[in-house]
Amino acid sequence: MxxxxxxxxxxxxxxxxxxxxxxxxxxxxxxxxxxxxxxxxxxxxxxxxxxxxxxxxxxxxxxxxxxxxxTEGPAAYVACALAKDTAREVAEAFLAGSVQASTLLGCPAGCLGVQGSLAAGESGRVARDILAAWRDEGRAYLHTRFRQAADDGDLPPDTDPAVLARYVMTVANGIAVQAAGGATREDLQQVAEFAMKSWPT
Amino acid sequence: MxxxxxxxxxxxxxxxxxxxxxxxxxxxxxxxxxxxxxxxxxxxxxxxxxxxxxxxxxxxxxxxxxxxxxTEGPAAYVACALAKDTAREVAEAFLAGSVQASTLLGCPAGCLGVQGSLAAGESGRVARDILAAWRDEGRAYLHTRFRQAADDGDLPPDTDPAVLARYVMTVANGIAVQAAGGATREDLQQVAEFAMKSWPT
DNA sequence: CGACTTCAGTACCGATCGGTGCCGAAGTTT
DNA sequence: AAACTTCGGCACCGATCGGTACTGAAGTCG
The missing domain is CATH 1.10.10.60 (Homeodomain-like)
Structure with a gap:
């Protein structure tokens, strides 16, 4: 059979x-x-x-x-970014990817993982929790990747990988909100670039 | 009469x-x-x-x-931050205030201006547009404030006040998303502090 | 071919949505 | 006290919500 x-x-x-x-x-x-x-x-x-x-x-x-x-389509930039060689490249690719994905032609502005359901009534609570877990999973991926980078000496010893990961995720989430509100790709590319100015050297 | x-x-x-x-x-x-x-x-x-x-x-x-x-209650930190003396203090107070407001005891986590309605069906489109305008108004306030700071020599001449304003707003929006997902006040305070590392001197 | 399995459309389920008409009760003015 | 104005509870409006029986048609197997 x-x-x-x-x-x-x-x-x-x-x-x-x-x-x-x-x-x-x-x-x-x-x-x-x-x-x-x-x-x-x-x-x-x-x-x-x-x-x-x-x-x-x-x-x-x-x-x-x-x-x-x-996740496998428009958000594939996440896995792509995590595979970069250095922590800085990971963060740069992650932010650039979130800008691109949030301003795709023919697709809604923003990120499904953010605006799919941030706050909801009784009926949408399941979706809200699913998305919260989805976003935190992304943050956890960044965290482990940056921790590995710290272990490899790719990051200064006084930097906290957890803070870096949450910072990158926070900026990416903000980019999604901005895109949903009508910010253009050029606007957000400048923001992503500026956000990397704080990256430890 | x-x-x-x-x-x-x-x-x-x-x-x-x-x-x-x-x-x-x-x-x-x-x-x-x-x-x-x-x-x-x-x-x-x-x-x-x-x-x-x-x-x-x-x-x-x-x-x-x-x-x-x-706006007049939990989000009063916006007007408070805008009244600070220097551009850096404005940004610091704005981010610190958004962290505080997003993690208030006895209040929902996050920001009403963000999670009130990012994406919606037909019935919620009005609220969505109201909030998008509300957020952009905040960004515009920061923009004019930073432009004034640039004119006053409070910011280096090569910095773009528009990018600064959108960056601060983006981080604040991201903080709201993170808070809605369960991030603690301590987590977000570290993020806000780190975000200021990119501030021009 | 004939038996079998699934598809997909109609009609419908109870519940809830935002929003109202009605009317007795309650309070304020003259 | 009389006249007047609004409050606030009940019932209800048509529309829509997510979800399901039921049924006839359509396709695949032995």
Whole structure:
């Protein structure tokens, strides 16, 4: 018996789940978790509520999968930045990447991880906690990366990797807020560049 | 005829509008515009929907007045910071104030101007635009203040007051996001302090 | 072909959304 | 006291919320 049968038997799905998930991600990004209703979502996804429920399970699950897609797509700059050689390059690439991702043409301004749900009522609390964990995960990645850099002598001994990590994450979050408010890419590039002036040498 | 009659004639209001508005502000702060329903609001305000409507006009109007109260209350550090003597002191006070306001005991973590509504659906678009304008107003205040500092020779001639203003605002916004995600006051004080390392001398 | 499995659309669920009309009660003015 | 004005609670408005049975059609297997 083949456990992983390619064709799951029965009528195959009539729509592209990847394309539908992409559209859902864009809508969550633009309107936030609570601001994107199931009707809005399924309309832009081009499917019915029943199909969405069968394919993705839940609004929460859909949001989770949309966030995952966001992480692998527009937010791929995070992993890319962490792979840089020096701590300074990591921070520079992280901030530059967040500027780029927050001002993409054809995508909502800002960051899904920030404006997806910062504060919410009872119904959006799950999404809010998911995003808080997502952001803190990014901060933790930076922290371990900077700690490693400190161990390698890539950072002055009197610098605190934890503070550096939170500072970079804070600036990136601020960039997302600014972008959501209409700041241009040029504006934010200047901010990101200026933010690196405080980097220890 | 007295145009401003103290007692508006008829039965006087049976609840403290200031206290009610304060409670509404706290709920908007905690849950955001869309996340705070009229039922939630009126319940914590201790009044009925009819009384709220008669006293404040609208959910939008209530939000506007709550934001005004927020500006004069927890966000009063903005005006306080702008009155400092030097540009550096302005920036330091602004960031320190945003850390304090974002981690007040008995108040929601973060900043109403940020998490009140960053992204929203159709119904919350008004609040979103109000907050975006509110944040940009703060940035503009910093801009004119720093421009004046540059004219006074309080800043090196090669520094751009616009970039400084947007940088300070960006860090403050990031601090609010971090606070909403659970960062402590000590964490953010270190970040604010570190952020000032890039300040021109 | 025939049995089987899933898709996707309609219609609908109870709950809640922001917002109102109504009306007796309560307080202020003349 | 009489006339007047507003308060504030109840019930309710149409619309929408997230989520589900139900059903007929459509595709894949033995």
């Amino acid at each position: 083949d456990v992983t049968r390619k064709v799951p038997m029965g009528r195959p799905r009539g729509f592209d789940t990847d394309a539908a998930l992409h559209r859902a991600m864009l809508l969550f990004w633009e309107r936030g978790y609570e601001g994107a209703s199931l009707t809005d979502l399924t309309t832009t996804m081009g499917i019915t509520k029943t199909s969405m429920y069968a394919a993705f399970g839940n609004k929460d699950d859909l949001f989770r999968k949309a966030l995952q897609r966001y | 007295d145009v401003t009659r103290k007692v508006p004639m008829g039965r006087p209001r049976g609840f403290d509008t200031d206290a009610a508005l304060h409670r509404a502000m706290l709920l908007f702060w905690e849950r955001g515009y869309e996340g705070a329903s009229l039922t939630d609001l009126t319940t914590t305000m201790g009044i009925t929907k009819t009384s709220m409507y008669a006293a404040f006009g609208n959910k939008d109007d209530l939000f506007r007045k709550a934001l005004q109260r927020y």
